[in-house]
Amino acid sequence: MGWYRLKIVGMKNSKIRKAMNLLDTYESLLKLEKNILIKELNYDSNDIELIRKSSEIKEYKKDLELRNIEVINLNDKEYPEELKNISLPPLFLYYMGNISLLKERKIAVVGSRRGTKYGKNFIENLAKTFSENNIVTISGFAQGIDINIHREMLRNNGKTIAIMPCGLDRIYPTEHLKEWKEIIKKGLIISEYSIGIxxxxxxxxLRNRLIGGLGKGVVIVESGERGGSLITAELALEEGRDVYALPGDITSPFSIGCNNLIKNNRAKLITCGIDILEEYQWNIKEKEKTFSIINNEENIVYQQLTTGMTIDELILCTNFDGKKLIGILSELELKNMVIALSGGRYKRKV
Structure with a gap:
């Protein structure tokens, strides 16, 4: 339990890990003679002094307790297997909330900090699907898509994990205080950074590597040509995780990143949460297969799609212009009523 003390006083991760691999507990380290520390662990006088300092830490532990912050290390049974297998697993995870969520089925969801209504609508549907099918979402608590997936999961009584880029004594960004309190009660907040950072x-x-590595896969919902969500996608791919992307309007600056991921075969195209559940053969609740209510224009298009049709063919059948049809088809895809086929064709699901 006390291994984190070595990190607090400034001991290098490699030195801490060496001791953790050799000894069962931090208390065992404190009992070792100086010559054993030098011979068996290859510690120098500075390392031995750091061990002494670590044993004197009292206020820090008290501060953790006052803030209800817990700590697990790489060797603890609560530590997630997914992170053990990434290239740079954190030695320690600080957390607030329900640690058991780390053992459940998890998918990361990230995207633009300036999401559009299109992205928000997708998040609402995705959160509903994931909540009803007991899938835990992971995100970074940032503005835009990140905070939207946290909010929607909470609104649907789902489970969500927020991974922070700082110590858990800081709410970042501060305007998300309400969500912070609610996630602590119903979900989980974690960080590899100690309080004060x-x-x-x-x-x-570094935080993004945890988002990309903790789940089974990562969903990118709207992204510009560059940005943190694309970094997360690349880190996830490096760790052998699946990456999914929501396609968007080719003229929208908010969809460039997603469209490029799909075009370059770096991500799988999805239009709804069920696509992911089916990919992993995770059970889908029957009520998830029911369709959403559609408006009159959507119904007109839907009724035409008994066979695969292109947008040009739909223009002739419906008298809608291309821009309107793209919007209608996107909505029908989000409602899980229409699927995109190869060759730019669309077809209804039933």
């Missing part, structure tokens, strides 16, 4: 710029890509 601010959200330095360099912490964000």
């Amino acid at each position: 601010p959200p330095y710029p360099g912490n964000f890509p």
